[in-house]
Structures are given as C-alpha cells and as structure tokens.
Amino acid sequence: MPNWVDGHPAESLSIKDRGLAYGDGLFETIAVRAGRPPLLEYHMARLAEGCQRLGIPLDLQLMRTELLAFSAGLGEGVAKLMITRGEGLRGYAPPPVALPRRILQSSPFPVYPQVNGVEGVQLFPCVTRLAEQPLLAGLKHLNRLEQVLARNEWQGSEFAEGLMRDQSGRVIEGVFSNLFIVHEGALITADLSRCGVAGVMRAALLDSARAQGLKVEVRDIPFEDFLQADEVFLCNSLFGVWPVRSVTGHHWPVGPLTRKLQAIARDLLDI
Amino acid sequence: MPNWVDGHPAESLSIKDRGLAYGDGLFETIAVRAGRPPLLEYHMARLAEGCQRLGIPLDLQLMRTELLAFSAGLGEGVAKLMITRGEGLRGYAPPPVALPRRILQSSPFPVYPQVNGVEGVQLFPCVTRLAEQPLLAGLKHLNRLEQVLARNEWQGSEFAEGLMRDQSGRVIEGVFSNLFIVHEGALITADLSRCGVAGVMRAALLDSARAQGLKVEVRDIPFEDFLQADEVFLCNSLFGVWPVRSVTGHHWPVGPLTRKLQAIARDLLDI
Numbered sequence: 001m002p003n004w005v006d007g008h009p010a011e012s013l014s015i016k017d018r019g020l021a022y023g024d025g026l027f028e029t030i031a032v033r034a035g036r037p038p039l040l041e042y043h044m045a046r047l048a049e050g051c052q053r054l055g056i057p058l059d060l061q062l063m064r065t066e067l068l069a070f071s072a073g074l075g076e077g078v079a080k081l082m083i084t085r086g087e088g089l090r091g092y093a094p095p096p097v098a099l100p101r102r103i104l105q106s107s108p109f110p111v112y113p114q115v116n117g118v119e120g121v122q123l124f125p126c127v128t129r130l131a132e133q134p135l136l137a138g139l140k141h142l143n144r145l146e147q148v149l150a151r152n153e154w155q156g157s158e159f160a161e162g163l164m165r166d167q168s169g170r171v172i173e174g175v176f177s178n179l180f181i182v183h184e185g186a187l188i189t190a191d192l193s194r195c196g197v198a199g200v201m202r203a204a205l206l207d208s209a210r211a212q213g214l215k216v217e218v219r220d221i222p223f224e225d226f227l228q229a230d231e232v233f234l235c236n237s238l239f240g241v242w243p244v245r246s247v248t249g250h251h252w253p254v255g256p257l258t259r260k261l262q263a264i265a266r267d268l269l270d271i
Numbered sequence: 272m273p274n275w276v277d278g279h280p281a282e283s284l285s286i287k288d289r290g291l292a293y294g295d296g297l298f299e300t301i302a303v304r305a306g307r308p309p310l311l312e313y314h315m316a317r318l319a320e321g322c323q324r325l326g327i328p329l330d331l332q333l334m335r336t337e338l339l340a341f342s343a344g345l346g347e348g349v350a351k352l353m354i355t356r357g358e359g360l361r362g363y364a365p366p367p368v369a370l371p372r373r374i375l376q377s378s379p380f381p382v383y384p385q386v387n388g389v390e391g392v393q394l395f396p397c398v399t400r401l402a403e404q405p406l407l408a409g410l411k412h413l414n415r416l417e418q419v420l421a422r423n424e425w426q427g428s429e430f431a432e433g434l435m436r437d438q439s440g441r442v443i444e445g446v447f448s449n450l451f452i453v454h455e456g457a458l459i460t461a462d463l464s465r466c467g468v469a470g471v472m473r474a475a476l477l478d479s480a481r482a483q484g485l486k487v488e489v490r491d492i493p494f495e496d497f498l499q500a501d502e503v504f505l506c507n508s509l510f511g512v513w514p515v516r517s518v519t520g521h522h523w524p525v526g527p528l529t530r531k532l533q534a535i536a537r538d539l540l541d542i
Contacts, residue, residue, distance in 0.1 A: 143414035
C-alpha cells in the first residue's frame with residue numbers, strides 16, 4: 001500500500017525532522033471509503049486549528065488536494081496523515097522559516113469484532129491519568145506518550161478500550177476514542193479545554209445531534225456522573241460508535257440514544 | 272559530521288517509527304570533549320531509568336559501546352542520542368517484541384556568548400506552564416511540544432533562557448536547562464516528580480555539592496522563594512552554569528555559591 005512524503009512515494013524521513021526530535025507536529029487518522037474521506041471537512045478543520053495553534057505554516061489547499069489524490073489511489077482503507085514542522089537547527093526554537101512536511105501512510109481498514117458495536121464493550125480503567133495542558137488540549141499532536149502508556153496497561157481482547165481520566169479524576173475519553181454519556185435524555189461529552197483529543201467523529205456527532213434537536217452538553221464529567229449515566233458510548237472516525245456496557249463491575253444498558261448516534265455514525269462513515 | 276542509525280551511517284528513518292508517530296522514545300544531548308563524553312555515566316544512568324519507566328528494552332551495553340565509538344570519531348562536539356521503540360503496527364499499543372532504534376547525530380559544540388557565564392543571563396518569563404504528569408516527569412522523552420511552545424515565546428538575544436513554572440506557578444526549570452536557587456547557604460533545586468526534565472548536569476552538581484558537604488535541598492520552589500533567593504543559576508550539560516541576573520524587573524547578584532558550582536561544572540565538562 002502506498003506511502004507518500006511531500007506528495008511523492010517514500011518510506012523514510014530525515015532524522016533531523018522535528019516530528020521525530022520533539023513530536024513537533026500533528027496527525028489525522030482518516031477513514032477512506034470508495035476513494036474518498038467521508039469526514040474530510042472535519043479533518044481539514046481540525047488540522048487547520050492545530051496548525052494555527054502550533055504556528056505551523058501548512059499550505060492547507062495543497063494538503064487537501066494531496067489527501068484527495070492519496071485517497072483516490074487508496075480506494076478503501078485508512079490514510080494516516082502526519083504533519084511536522086520539518087527540519088530544524090539544534091534546539092527547541094522553531095526555525096524562522098519552517099518548511100512543514102506532509103506524510104501520508106496507508107493501511108487496511110481495521111477489522112473490529114462485530115460484537116463491539118452490537119452488544120457494547122468493556123472498558124479497562126487506566127491508571128494513567130491525562131495531564132492538564134490547556135495550550136495543547138484538544139489537538140491531535142504527535143506527543144502521545146500518555147496514550148502509549150495507557151494502551152500498554154492491558155493486553156488481550158477482554159477490554160476493547162481504556163477509560164482515561166484527568167489528574168482530578170474527571171472522565172475525559174478513551175485511549176483512541178471519545179466518550180459520551182446520556183443523562184435524562186441529554187447527550188454529554190467532556191469539555192476538552194484542559195486535556196484530551198477532540199476527535200472528528202465527536203465533532204460530527206455533536207453537529208448531527210444539534211441539527212436533530214437533541215439536547216447536547218459539553219462540560220466536565222465527574223466520575224459519579226459517569227457511573228450514574230443512563231447510557232455510555234465511545235466514538236471515533238474508524239469504528240463509528242461502540243456502546244459501553246461496563247467498567248470495573250459497573251454496568252450500563254445499551255440505550256436508544258446510543259443506537260440513534262450509532263446509526264448517524266454509520267451514515268457519516270458510509271458503513 | 273557523522274550520523275548513525277543502529278550503528279551505521281544513515282540520514283533517514285522509516286516513517287513507521289514510533290518515535291515519529293508518538294514521540295515514543297527518549298533522548299540525550301551529550302557533550303563530547305577529546306573523543307569522550309565527560310558525563311557518560313550520568314547519561315547512561317538516565318537512559319537506563321527512562322527505558323525502564325517506558326518499558327523500552329534497550330541493550331544498554333551495546334548503547335554504551337556505540338556511543339563511545341561515535342564520540343571517538345566525533346572528537347569535539349555534541350552527540351545527540353535518540354532512542355525510539357522502533358517500528359510498530361497501527362495504534363498506540365507497543366508491539367509485543369519491540370526492536371528499539373538507536374539514532375546518533377553530531378553537531379558542532381554550540382558557541383554561547385561568554386557574557387552569559389561571566390555576568391549572568393536574563394530570563395524570559397514564559398507563559399507556557401508545564402503540565403503535571405508524574406508518569407513522565409523527570410524523563411528526557413521525545414514529547415517536547417511544551418518546550419517548543421515556550422522557546423517560541425521570545426526571539427533575539429536579550430533573553431538567553433526562559434523560566435518555566437508548573438500549572439500552580441511553582442518554579443521548575445529553564446526551557447533547556449535546570450535551575451537552582453541559593454537561600455541562606457543552601458543549594459535548592461526543584462523536585463521533578465510531577466514535571467520537568469532531570470538534567471544530567473543537575474544530577475552531577477547535586478552529587479558534587481553533597482560530596483563537598485554543601486547543604487542541598489530538592490523540594491518545591493514557590494515563586495516567592497525564587498524571588499527572595501540570594502542567588503539563582505541555571506545549568507545544563509553543554510554550557511555548564513550560567514548565573515541568572517534578572518527576570519521581569521527582579522535582580523539577583525552573582526554570588527559565591529554560583530561561582531563555586533560554575534567551577535565544578537567546568538571541571539566536569541573539561542572546559
């Protein structure tokens with residue numbers, strides 16, 4: 001399957017790249033169906049925000065054109081896009097004129113157990129807590145050691161995802177997905193202004209839910225609210241929506257709002 | 272100047288490397304004088320601790336041999352060592368059998384203004400605050416976006432370094448150095464169990480100071496203690512010790528303990 005660096009087939013990158021040295025960059029994990037990324041506008045919007053906040057002068061029009069060409073060639077699968085600030089001098093200071101690098105990698109669409117979507121998943125309660133850094137919160141940047149540590153806390157297939165909380169114990173997200181709870185008919189997802197990754201499926205579901213007149217809240221989720229939720233589900237841009245059925249002995253039913261959002265996600269992803 | 276990947280001359284790395292994808296690795300910035308790294312044992316000890324805490328199965332004996340050979344070839348300069356967890360499958364989960372990658376890059380010894388060491392430096396008060404993550408605190412890992420943001424807050428040569436505080440405002444370190452204060456004859460440096468990078472020069476100075484019977488404290492440094500300090504200085508493994516003479520209108524004299532530690536650092540670095 002093809003991989004590109006700056007628009008050309010390539011498998012390697014300079015060891016001087018700041019993406020490697022400092023994680024100085026961003027990424028997007030992009031579902032590609034029938035030669036197109038169905039969530040293109042959401043990915044481009046997040047990338048634009050990330051580049052703006054990190055001060056990376058990416059040519060967004062070129063990036064869009066390149067991603068579309070890559071997706072057309074890929075057909076079906078996952079396009080992983082990484083943007084770095086490019087090469088730099090020694091030291092943390094960004095170069096006066098940065099030449100951002102665009103890396104596109106392809107992989108087959110992952111095969112998840114069907115039961116995850118039908119009956120729901122069990123969450124592993126990760127000990128790794130998310131640090132609070134408002135300047136980086138929400139971004140899908142390349143500094144992901146917390147997720148590596150958290151994902152390494154469990155092995156095997158009993159747990160499909162892990163629950164991540166912040167240093168104060170609030171419920172934030174999964175290791176590779178966002179989390180929603182349902183309480184008295186309202187759809188609630190964590191405020192990500194201190195930590196967490198603002199996923200594109202989360203954004204798309206929030207938009208769709210609002211458009212359908214559902215009550216939506218983006219706010220802090222204390223652990224007690226999570227335990228007392230009527231429904232809990234996860235989402236990301238590859239698997240859509242998975243109901244959550246349990247964590248450490250606590251159980252939730254798979255409820256009607258979860259099923260409604262699951263159908264919306266399927267429509268969005270064309271699966 | 273030479274660069275090596277896994278012991279062989281190389282300038283590039285696979286785009287599938289987890290160092291790029293997640294910053295899943297560690298680094299060391301190593302002064303090399305007359306073909307040898309004077310702080311070798313401190314670098315190897317920190318690398319060992321980092322690998323142990325991140326679960327990276329690095330062959331430390333091989334690493335030491337390789338670093339010594341690289342240093343001998345380099346003669347005078349800086350050896351930047353990066354260790355990554357190597358290539359992986361898609362997703363955060365570390366591969367069951369990781370093959371860590373060893374990257375060595377050389378650069379000339381940096382030339383700092385002599386006045387920095389003689390008269391001291393002015394600190395830029397960084398707005399970027401360090402997030403608190405005990406699981407990663409102290410490590411020199413590859414997730415360094417906070418330092419990139421902080422270093423980008425000032426340009427030009429008026430400020431030689433920036434002051435970094437934690438989310439609660441405590442004084443932690445410089446952007447690329449550690450910080451000490453002197454109070455009533457005691458040498459005090461920040462406790463780095465919640466955030467910060469535990470520099471090798473900091474460790475070497477702490478050892479030397481203790482060996483000479485100086486009073487040493489590793490503890491939290493409230494901003495008020497910093498402002499009321501008798502002396503303030505910075506250290507790292509390239510420049511040794513720089514006195515701090517001011518930050519935002521507050522001034523310190525260059526005192527006798529700073530000069531004492533500066534001489535120790537010069538001896539350690541052979542400069």
